[in-house]
Amino acid sequence: MDFRDTAEEARFRSALRRWLQENLPEGWGSPGYQEPEGEARVEFYRDWSRRLYEAGYVGLHWPKRYGGHEAPLTFQAILLEEVGRAEAPEHIGVIGLGMAGPTILARGTEEQKERFLRKILTGEEVWCQGFSEPGAGSDLASLQTKAVQTDGGFVVTGQKVWSSFAHIADWSILVARSDDSGDKHAGLTYFLMDMHAPGVEVRPLRQITGDAEFNEIFMDSVKIPADRVVGEVGDGWSVAITTLMNERANLGFALTSRLDVAFRKLVTLAKATGTNGTRAADDPLVRDRLASLWTDVQALRFTNYRAFSSFLRTGVPGPEGSVAKLFWSETNQRLTKTALQIEGAFAMLGTGSDRAVEGGRWQNLQLRSRGNTIEAGTSEILRNIIAERVLGLPKSR
Amino acid sequence: MDFAFSEEQEMLRASARELMNDRYPPERVAAIADGGGFDREEWPAIAGLGWIGISVPEEQGGAGLGFLEELVIVEELGRALYPGPFLSTVVLGLEALRLGRAEELISDILSGKRIATVGWAGEDGRFDVDPAPKVSWDDERLSGVKLFVPDIGVSDLLVIVGGTAQGAGLWTVDRDAEGVTWRELPTVDGTRRQGEVTLREARATALHIDGPASLERLRDRALAALAAEAVGLGSRAIELALDHTRTREQFGKPIGAFQAVAHQLAQAFLEVETARSLCYWAGWAVAEGTPEASTAAAAAKARAAEAAVAACERAIQTHGGIGFTWEHPLHRYYKRALGIAATFGWGDSLRARVAADLLDPP
DSSP, rough: OOOOOOHHHHHHHHHHHHHHHSSSSSTSSSSOOOOOOHHHHHHHHHHHHHHHTTTTOOSSTTGGGGGGOOOHHHHHHHHHHHHHHHHOOOOHHHIIIIIHHHHHHHOHHHHHHHHHHHHHHSSSEEEEEEOOOOSOOOOOGGGOOOOEEEEEEEEEEEEEEEEEEGGGGGEEEEESSOOOOSSTTEEEEEEETTTTSSTTEEEEEEEETTOOOOEEEEEEEEEEGGEEEEEEEEEEHHHHHHHHHHHHHHHHHHHHHHHHHHHHHHHHHHHOOOEEEEGGOHHHHHHHHHHHHHHHHHHOOOHHHHHHHHHHSSSSSOTTTHHHHHHHHHHHHHHHHHHHHHGGGGGGOOOTTTTTGGGGHHHHHHHHGGGTTTTTTTTHHHHHIIIIISSOOOOOO | OSOOOOOOHHHHHHHHHHHHOOOOOOOOHHHHHHHOOOOGGGHHHHHHHTOTTSOOOOTTTTTOOOOHHHHHHHHHHHHHOOOHHHHIIIIIIIIHHTTOOOOHHHHHHHHHOOOEEEEOOOTTTOOOSOOBOOOOETEEEEEEEEEEEEEEEEEEOOEEEEEETTTTEEEETTTTTTTTTEEEOOOTTTTTTTEEEEEEEEEEEOOOOHHHHHHHHHHHHHHHHHHHHHHHHHHHHHHHHHHHHHHEEEOOOOEGGGGHHHHHHHHHHHHHHHHHHHHHHHHHHHTTOOHHHHHHHHHHHHHHHHHHHHHHHHHHHGGGGGGGSSSTTTTHHHHHHHHHHTTTTOOOHHHHHHHHHHHHOO
């Protein structure tokens, strides 16, 4: 057990830090910086993703033949930490890198790997996820989107929801029902769907913060060729599980280092904010809360490291990822709530008010954090997974 | 980066667990806790295993391993509610003697011939470092009162932590020397008994130490070890609850199938596992003497003790009535967890120090 970088890891980390310092987009992170909007925003992120790729920082642990570098997995962990630490923009291919790509690598055909993987890395093609439906959230296997087999492929009709990036996506990983005669888990098939195909319509959903990060996807007789099925027809449930385990395995490092950054900003806020003539940072109750949050962040960091070690040993993401995601989501909710409490009455003022503290960013983050215990597996589902798969308790359903 | 224990460390854990299962099964621990306490005749067997000097270099007569290995053993001892003086003699006493370079006493401890404990807190019950609890040292004679001296009944050597006008100090004194009176205090946790020591101009030997830094090192070892004990016993309490809820049936099915029960245990698992991560980090930091060792040890002990207490409470709750009886072993896990929480500072006082480290840079 050694929590320090090896010489090789340290070299990689410092080169990466230097690269980030020298290459962050002009003005990024400075006070008053405004990200571009609309089409320009998509171009901005695509450009950034391309530069990351060209510098050799995307797909570190993916096979070389698909554009990766076959670097040790620890390098990927370092990358996620450092990008989070520098508060650098994210690669546009969040879903492609974290979900679609690993699933294609694990379960896809050679043709699918050749066709899709490199373009995920370069940011040329953006992916979204078509899993949840209005009638199928936590009970994903009850989904009703129909895939009817025809000559040379399938015709898909139905509706998906809570799909981040769908409004800019070129492709979607999609689970649909190809057979409704038997068990609900048995009749599912996993597809790679062209988001530009006729019959696909995307409508943005405005969320609790007022932003529209995610969307509904409507599919009306969308044709999907047979060679866009991942795994066997009818085996979509097990492919979907591959995707979901990867989703949670990949979340950890990036989220924790962002949480670490958020914690440092919270400390800055506590030092800058006065109530009744004393700094919030001198209030014993606030200090206890901050010490506890710091402990949470460290606990999460080292729990990720432990989960990562078991991943390195077994090669498949384990259920530890469920512990980390559950703990992270609740920590982020506590952290952002603490910021509001430190702000006092100013917590009422959101973005757009010239009297808002730090432009109202904490209000936005706090509201956004409520989604954390719902997205990527609700806390209730994660507790079921821990109870049943880790602790071996009997199934509740 | 490497975040896993080595094969050798895992083997050490397995052998410690096996030995505890064999020699200190719950009914044996119950008999010791409810009866006359640990028998010091059982201690030399621990010496025979090489565990006493586990983190002492070979040239000084130890096993030449590190504090992480010591922590692995402590975790297993915590899991078994081991009622012997390992924390007092190995984690604290032996390290104190090493800090003070008391060579002759060190070899007596390593052989199992003598058992040392540490008197730290004064009459206010605080385990402070700077200033350390006040004692008086005059003309080679030591006076003062020490409370919460663990395993006093089986120890024959006392290491006294104290502060005088000259600063922090460590002294050794024979428990049964002239001028020393001691008694066991009736503790809630029968597996670790605490004593009171009164020194009235007792003839003591002052050890040469590096002031508060030495005491900090000692305290950080204790905090990391207490965290490891808590993680060990918290995990065991969850296992007992799992065994029960997998088999106990109500309404026609095992109660573990009810989410109201299962989610409590999932939460307990999450809390103990995240505390375990902190504990291993703190153990590594203390072993390596890294700058964050002190903060990490405080955070780990605070969180691990709280996780263990909560795990025991959930285990008692999910056991129903039987979990509330004296007959069932759970109460001893709970009491040991509460004892761990209460010694060397409850979570809030440890967090106050963490907050100072984070918010008030010197």
